[in-house]
Amino acid sequence: MADRSPSSDPGLLLLISLAGGPKHGHAMLLDVAAFAGVRLGPGTLYGALTRLEEDGLVEALPLEGRRRPYRLTDAGLAALRGRLSGLNAAISIGLARVGSR
Amino acid sequence: MKRILRLYPSAWRRRYGDELSDLLEELPATPATTVDLLRGAARLHMRAFFDRVAPRLAPAGGPPMPTHPLQRHPTASALVAVLIAAPTAVFVSLSFLAYQLELPGMQAWLQPFMDGLQQAPRIVDLFLLAAPFLAFLLATLPLIGLRMERVDGELRVTLALRARTLNLIVLAVCVVVGGFLASHVLAEFLFEQP
Numbered sequence: 498m499a500d501r502s503p504s505s506d507p508g509l510l511l512l513i514s515l516a517g518g519p520k521h522g523h524a525m526l527l528d529v530a531a532f533a534g535v536r537l538g539p540g541t542l543y544g545a546l547t548r549l550e551e552d553g554l555v556e557a558l559p560l561e562g563r564r565r566p567y568r569l570t571d572a573g574l575a576a577l578r579g580r581l582s583g584l585n586a587a588i589s590i591g592l593a594r595v596g597s598r
Numbered sequence: 599m600k601r602i603l604r605l606y607p608s609a610w611r612r613r614y615g616d617e618l619s620d621l622l623e624e625l626p627a628t629p630a631t632t633v634d635l636l637r638g639a640a641r642l643h644m645r646a647f648f649d650r651v652a653p654r655l656a657p658a659g660g661p662p663m664p665t666h667p668l669q670r671h672p673t674a675s676a677l678v679a680v681l682i683a684a685p686t687a688v689f690v691s692l693s694f695l696a697y698q699l700e701l702p703g704m705q706a707w708l709q710p711f712m713d714g715l716q717q718a719p720r721i722v723d724l725f726l727l728a729a730p731f732l733a734f735l736l737a738t739l740p741l742i743g744l745r746m747e748r749v750d751g752e753l754r755v756t757l758a759l760r761a762r763t764l765n766l767i768v769l770a771v772c773v774v775v776g777g778f779l780a781s782h783v784l785a786e787f788l789f790e791q792p
Contacts, residue, residue, distance in 0.1 A: 526625075539634060540641075
């Protein structure tokens with residue numbers, strides 16, 4: 498079965514990371530590894546970042562030295578909230594069902 | 599590892615190339631990173647391809663869209679048909695000049711090719727024979743639109759033909775070449791049987 502868990506969705510992981518404040522690429526990789534235990538590759542990171550920026554969920558900030566930080570947009574925050582609420586409902590139901598067995 | 603960045607779409611590289619390049623300086627060069635970069639490049643190319651193709655496939659009003667891929671790409675079908683039929687067309691043309699019109703010197707010039715063909719695997723013969731008919735189908739199918747619908751309880755079949763110069767030329771050539779080849783094979787079969 499394909500892994501559909503949040504940890505297999507780089508876009509969601511990046512949104513969660515940026516919800517903690519603006520970050521550049523390397524900082525996002527470290528943050529995701531820290532909170533989700535997932536080591537994203539650079540190709541995966543920038544593929545997901547490209548999609549999120551095209552969808553208007555994140556935006557690039559001016560360069561800081563050679564690094565470009567990104568931050569969550571209002572639309573990104575709303576999308577993240579919606580995704581997490583959906584996951585939270587599924588998790589609650591799942592835990593309740595597992596607990597009742 | 600930065601060489602892999604050359605595989606990324608150029609428009610993408612202009613926007614993100616420097617950032618990714620800087621990031622790579624901070625990461626260890628591992629096989630996993632290399633594979634991830636290659637996969638990223640492939641995905642971006644796929645996305646760029648589908649972004650280009652999708653608007654053409656989406657109907658934007660007007661008459662109903664043709665249904666099968668050959669109808670959507672009649673010119674491409676005709677060009678593929680040309681490629682398939684070309685070896686047979688060349689072979690038939692040269693044979694016609696050498697053995698029907700008996701142009702001086704042509705038979706001697708062509709003989710090594712004929713000898714080579716005699717010794718070639720059977721599949722080569724079969725391809726040369728089948729090519730005009732396959733090419734005919736490829737050139738013709740994009741010109742035919744067959745539509746079946748049920749109107750007031752009865753089945754209605756509508757046949758629509760369209761004329762496209764390139765396809766018509768290719769199918770005419772296929773008819774001539776295929777006809778010549780078929781008549782030649784038939785004559786051999788009828789008159790050279792023991």
